[in-house]
Amino acid sequence: MAKKSFIELSARERAKALLDEQSFRELLDPFAQMMSPWLPKQNIVPQADDGVVVAKGTLQQKPVVIISIEGNFQGGSLGEVGGAKIAGALELAVEDNLKGIPTAAILLLETGGVRLQEANLGLAAIAEIQAAIVALRQYQPVIGVIAGSVGCFGGMSIAAALCSYLIMTQEGRLGLNGPQVIEQEAGVQEYDSKDRPFIWSITGGQQRFASGLVDAYVEDDCQQIQQQVLQYLIQGQPELHRSSNYDFYLNHLQAVDTTVQATPASSLDFISRRTSMNMDVHAVKTSTRGQNWFKALTADFVQIKDAVESVWIADGQISGKTVRVIAVVPHQHNLYPRAQSGEVGLLEGWTLAKVVDDVIQADLDRDHKRAILCIVDVPSQAYGRREELFGIHQALAGAVDSYARARLAGHPIISLLVGKSMSGAFLAHGYQANRIIALKDTGVMVHAMGKESAARVTLRTVDELEKLAANIPPMAYDIESYATLGLLSDLLTVVSPExxxxxxxxxxxxxxxxxxxxxxxxGSTGLEHRLHGENRQASKKVRELLREQWYAD
Structure with a gap:
């Protein structure tokens, strides 16, 4: 009878429930009227806080910022304003620590990921949230809590996987791809979006805790969650973040028998010996652009061989500048068939983490940090039951982790978009770059989700989405519209993109x-230069207002 449900509380009430009494101070509250500029254009009613609550306060006298997402508004999805509030608050927490104020962060995650009505602005904001988590982790723990039935999906599942510690309840869910999207992309036999017990058996809190993808499994009780958060605050940073543990995951994932369908028990014992390759047909049109550009730019480079043949690596020089070039490419005999057409899957994510971290470690004591060039031609992350069970969100977080740490360590990272740059795949490979260059061509596109899946999730037709995209730049798939968001450093016209x-x-x-x-x-290692685009004015204003209120008495 003494228990108080955490799940039944609103986002604002959850933040208050965790903080010391009288310490809650909300920043950019509903009276600030910082609402999405994009939803009214689609006849969707906005919310005065855009579904994100940011509060400063203390927990047992320890300074913290709590960021709480309201799952009841647009499914907890993140657009420009809400995403900017989260990224901006985390960035200010980093500043606090640099000034000697040990501010930690607590993320209350109730989110479906990118808000598709603001697709590319939501995706960009999530990349900045991920960058800020990695930056803050150097000083103080970043603690994530996934409690309610909305769960944590999409790019925000990668953000969750970057946290120092992750707490879940039985009711929570954690996965990269939503059930409807997997069903759309891979078929109902692969993933039945209507089978709720099946879904919870794969992405539910108990399963995630048992398979080591979260740190604590707690009851739906405010006091128990508060005590677990406090324990991690006292404990400080872990010796090794889960998203940096690529050796463990690569060793285990390459020993999996992928000739049989995965079951929930598979993720609890995925060190069984592999016997043969799964040659299932994966009907996705394969692009060779990434391969062709990699070969063209690295003709006289030293090719670095890795156990995973879908990640190409080469070391060399461009006009006297030392650089490592990395690309994810199709591999028809991929151990994991859902990643055989150039998708970023389990092995690809962890391999990217390894080969980027290799550069960090090799240059650790050097004044000159070599550049990294990411050639991006990734149709999507891998969609499949096995991918969700074995934590594809965590694998992609590994890649984000290494790229972000490399940038923060002074390695210039430049991404070259030569084909599709989609969703979680782009977040993992390319979106943490200091600068992004794209080819001006119809075959080059950036988006949070493929058109058919986006139409299904938003309950619209593909034609309706395309009509909206004509007037709403962040929803568009073409690279010229993407360029208006201010995220590109260059848009190149070439003779032959193929x-x-x-x-x-x-x-x-x-x-x-x-x-x-x-x-x-x-000389900056951050991503603040991305805020000057003509269609990112709200992102900039949110940060300015947050800064004013952050330092107010």
């Missing part, structure tokens, strides 16, 4: 050198 000519190669090399020089002249 098979680069000598002139095309020279053009990209020049753009790479210009971006590298720009990074070095400015």
């Amino acid at each position: 098979q680069p000519t000598i002139e095309d190669i020279a053009s990209v090399q020049n753009a790479f050198l210009h971006a590298l020089n720009d990074i070095q002249v400015i």
Whole structure:
């Protein structure tokens, strides 16, 4: 009778329930009227706080910022304003620590990920949230709590997987891809979105705790959750973040028998010996753009062989500048068939984490940190039952972790978009870059989700989505609309985007050198330069207002 349900509380009430009495101070509360500028254009009623509560306070006298997402508004999805509130608050917590104020962060995650009505702005904001988590983790724990039935999905599941500690209840769910999206992409036999016991057996709190993908499994009780959060605050940073433990996951994942369908028990014992390859047909049109550009730009480089053949790595020089070039490419005999067409899957995510961290470690004591060039042609993350069971969100978090740490360590990271740059795959491979260059071509696109899946989730037709995208830039799939968001450093016109000519190669090399020089002249390792686009004014204003209120008495 003494228990008080955490799940039944609103986002604001949850934040208050965790903080010391009288210490709750909300920033950018509903009276600030910072609402989405994009929802009214689609005849959707906005919310005065955009579904995100940011509060400063103390927990047992320890300074914390609590960020709580309201699952009852747009399914807890993140658009421009809500995403900027979260990223901005985490960035200010980093500043606090640099000033000697040990501010930790607690994320109360009730979210479906990107708000598709603001698709590319939501995706960009989530990349910035992920960057800020990795930056703050250097100083104080970032603690995530997933309690309610909305769960934590999409790009925010990757953010959750970057947390120092993760707490879940039985009712919570955690996974990269929502059940409807997996069913749309992989078929109902792979994932039945209407089978609720099946879904919870894969992504529910008990399963995630048993398989080591979360740190604590607690009851739906405010006091118990508060005590667990406090325990982690006292404990401080873990010796090794889960998202940096690529050796463990690569060793285990490469020993899985993928000739049989995965079951919930598989993720509890995925060290069984592999016997043969699964040659299931995965009907996705395969792009060779990434491969072609990789070969063209690394013709005289040293090719680095790795156990995973779907990740290509080469070391060399571009006009005297030392660089490691990395691409994710199709591999028809991939151990995990859902990733055989160039998707970023379990092995790809953890391998990216490893090969980027190798650069960090090799250059640790060097004044000059070599550059990293990401060639991006990724149709999506891998969709499948096995991927969800074995924690594809955690694998992609591993890649984000290493890329973000490399950037913070002073490695200039430049991404070259030569094909599709979609959803969680782009978050894992490319979106943590200091600068992003794209080819101006219809085959190059950035988006949070494929059109058919986006239509299903938003209860619209593909035609309706395309009509809306014509007037709402963040919803558009074309690279010219994406460029208006201010996220690109260069948009290049080339002769042959499929098979680069000598002139095309020279053009990209020049753009790479210009971006590298720009990074070095400015000297920043952050992503703040992305806030100046004509269609990102709300992102900038949110941060300005947050800063004013953060330091107010």
